[in-house]
Structure formats: C-alpha cells, structure tokens
Amino acid sequence: MCLKHINPEGEIEDDQCSLELKQKIEMIKRSSEEKFIYILYGVQKNFPKILEPFMVIIGHLAPNTYGTKKKICLEMFLSGMEIYGNTIFRELITLGIRDILKATENQLLGLHMINKAAKSMTGGEIAQLSDDLLAFVDNRNVECRDLMYEILINIVQIFKERDECETEVYRKFLAALLNGLSDADTDIQNRIFTFWSNERNLSQKLSERFLAILKELYDPKAEKHFLEYATQLLLDLPVHNANSKDQLFINQMENDHKLQEYEINVSWRSKSNHATMPLFVESQQRQVIVGSSLQMGQMLKATASEGFFQPTQEPTAITKIPETFSLSTGSSLLFTLPPQMLDRQSRHVHGAPESGALKAPQGNLRKRFIRDKEKVHKEHALKVIERKNFESQKRINTRRAKENEVVLFRRYRFGDFPDLLINGLALLLPLQALAKKDAIVARHMFISLYTGIITHNPDHAKAFQESVSSSISAILNVSRNCEAIVFATFYGSGSE
Secondary structure (H helix, E strand, C coil), rough: CCHHHHHCCCCCCHHHHHHHHHHHHHHHHHHHHHHHHHHHHHHHHHCCHHHHHHHHHHHHHHHHHCCHHHHHHHHHHHHHHHHHHHHHHHHHHHCCCCHHHHHHHHHHHHHHHHHHHHHCCCHHHHHHHHHHHHHHHHHHCCHHHHHHHHHHHHHHHHHHHCCCCCHHHHHHHHHHHHHHHHCCCHHHHHHHHHHHHHCCCCCHHHHHHHHHHHHHCHHHHHHHHHHHHHHHHHHHHHHHHHHHHHHHCCCCCCCCCHHHEEEECCCCCCCCCCCCHHHHHHHHHHCCCCHHHHHHHHEEEEEEHHHCCCCCCCHHHHCCCEEEEEECCEEEECEECCCCEEECCEEEECCCCCCHHHCCCCHHHHHHHCCCHHHHHHHHHHHHHHEEEEEEEHHHHHHHHHHCCCCEEECCCCCCCCCCCCHHHHHHHHHHHHHHHHHHHHHHHHHHHHHHHHHHHHHHHHHHHHHHHHHHHHHHHCCCCCHHHHHHHHHHHCCC
C-alpha cells in the first residue's frame, strides 16, 4: 500500500530503493517462508517487477504448497511469467499445469496462465494441452467456460497468423467454437457469435456468407443447432447494414411528439414480466388506462422532452461483452485485497478501479493482539462463514439475473394514431433473436434468405444453386444424426 502511494503506476525509479527492497525480502525468505510468500504477494500488487529475481523460487514453491498459499504462489507466477519468453511451456509443465486445471479451486488461474502464454507457445505445445482445454466445454463454472472459449479464439487467430490452419488441433478448436454458439450462457454466445461474424472469418456479402456457412461452419456434433446459428449469422449482415436504421414509412405524423412511450419493466426482479398483456389489447383499452392515471402514471411518459424517439437499441449494445476478467485474489489476516482486473489476454489492467476492501481496520489492530486467542479464532471463523454466505448469495443472484434477463429489442408508444416510427431494425432484431431460440423460425428465415439471394441476383443464380447443392451433398455424407428439421430445410431450399 505504501508503494502505491509512492508511485501509483507501479514503478520505482530509484534503483537503490528497489535493491534494498529486494534484499529485505530475501532476508525474510531465509527467516520464514510463509512470511516471504505473503509479503512478496502484497508488494508485487503495486510493484510487479519485484517478482523477477524470485520467479524460480515461486515456481518451486507452487507445486509443494496447498490452500491459500498455493493460490497466492500461482497468482504471482501468472503476474511475472512473461520473463520466460518462448520457454514458458516447459515452465508450465514443471509447475504442474495439468493438475492445476483439474483442481477446482485453481482452474481459473491455470486457464489464465495458458491464455497469457499462448502467443509464446508453438503449435505442437498448444496441441499437447488441447485435450485439457477442451475438457472445459462441459464445465459447470461459467467463468471457466468463458475463459476457455477466449483462449480458443486467441489460439485460432494465432494459428491464422502463422498459417497453421491445416492442423488437426486447429480443426478441433473450430469445432469447439461452433459448439459454443449454443452455450447456455448468453455472454459466451455473444462473444463467440461476434468472433464468427467478424469479416476476417465470414464474408460481408450475403451470398458468399451463405456458401461459407454451408462449407465451413457445419459440424456433425453441432448439427442440432446448425439452423439456429446459421440463420443468426446470416441475419447479422442486414442488422449491421447502414440502411437498417432507415424508417419503413416515409411520411411521419405531424403530431408525432404527442405520442407517449410505454415503459416496460425489464428488471429480473420484477414478477410482472411474464404477466403483461399484449400491447394491442392495451391500446384498445387506452381510455380505461388513461382514466386510471394514478396506477399508470409511471408507465406512460412523454417523449418530447427526450428529443427524437429511437424505436430500437443499437445492435452492438445487445451483444456487448465485458472487456475484462475479474480474478479474485488471496487475502491476509490484516486486510482483503480487491480482485485483479485482467484483459481478454489475461494481462493485468493498470489503473483499474479498486474497492475500499484494501483499507485495513487499523483502529482494531491493537485489540486484535490483546484479546485471547480463542475469541480471535471464533471471530475469524464467523467472518469467514459470513463472507462465504455473502459470496454464495451473490452467485445465486447473478445466476437468477441471467436466467430471468429480458432483452428489450424495441420501444413502443401510445397515441391517438398508430405509431409509424418504425425502422428495419425493429423487425430484424426480434427475428434474429427468434431464429436463435426456435428452429422452425430459423428454417423459414433460412429458406427466405436463400430465395431472396436467387431473386436479387438472377445472373449468378445458377452458379449459386450449384454451389449450394454441392455443399448440401457434402453435409449429407458426413451427417451422423440426420436431424429432420435440418434436412427439411435443405429440401425446402432445393425445391425453391
């Protein structure tokens, strides 16, 4: 904490000060290994370079310690592992990375190590860890799955830069990323969807993207969800088209500003989300609603004060993902450190906001040492139980929030006349969301898009149909489950 006040940037410009600090820590190491671990851990939080001369010691201690001390040693190894360069894989194996990935309490740290080391490892070294990584596809911990998919995305991009796309491990990772499009967690789905929809992976032209999806993104293991993610990726092009925000009706009403917005409560804690009657029913009962102004006053508000009414959200806001990972840290008897913030490559984010948990209760330190040991132990035990209960309840609330999350794709208004302020996104966004959840909707949209491509490109229609037929034949040859809805869609596309 003192080092942070000296220099918040985490650097000590005075070489003499840095040298003396290292000497003091070495003296502590000779007298007490436990004190050495805790003190070095606290110092490196605000002075990471202090780890460089001690990395060999940390690498030796980590496999031979347990519990909190092991976690602290692994955190310090993660923080200073850049010094190993291209030999990092050998150090990870010596550290016991495979055992770390199997131990539930330290799995996240192990994944962060691989994520950070991926650029320094060769294709063969990555292949040796591929099975350990892919084992997290079915992991119950959402944070582990999220980080695992992030590692796969980073490795796939590394392989493309190195021109190693013909390797077996590359194809295995692509198949896993296809499986991630149907992951139970929405944030993971959005992250992988953004990856696949990127122009580096799929064409920004609809006909070319259609063919690429049939040729490259079909995997027998993910056949059950093929239609959903294929249609979602196809609809993403018109969603992000500049013309999608254009109004569908040219003539707007002169008294548009007199319309009132219907405010929909999308909070996951609200119990009325699933009990709200359809809007067309409420519009027919408008006179009754206006009459009960006391009850509905909070649901209606004039939009004139807010300026121009925007009927839909920005598409990027719906699929936005967190830019950082939060990694819980170890703690000492005197204070609890705030969680580390790591970027998508598991590098420490400098200047991240910190909570007030770092402040030690200095007024109680004297009492803590004066009281008898039995009371102190009881107090610590109660605090640990309270902290665990709080964290458990927090995880439950987070899970409930995700399960009951309601995404508002567009906004609605009341008035004397129908609201004509509707753009293309007001139709495309709900259709894309429905195609993601419903195979029947996805089937109809897939066939409609196929028909639209042929209709709007009559000169290239024959060549396009031949390419589609060839791709469907290839899919039929490798299909295992022969999903009825998928092949009915292919048959419907071929009969158009």
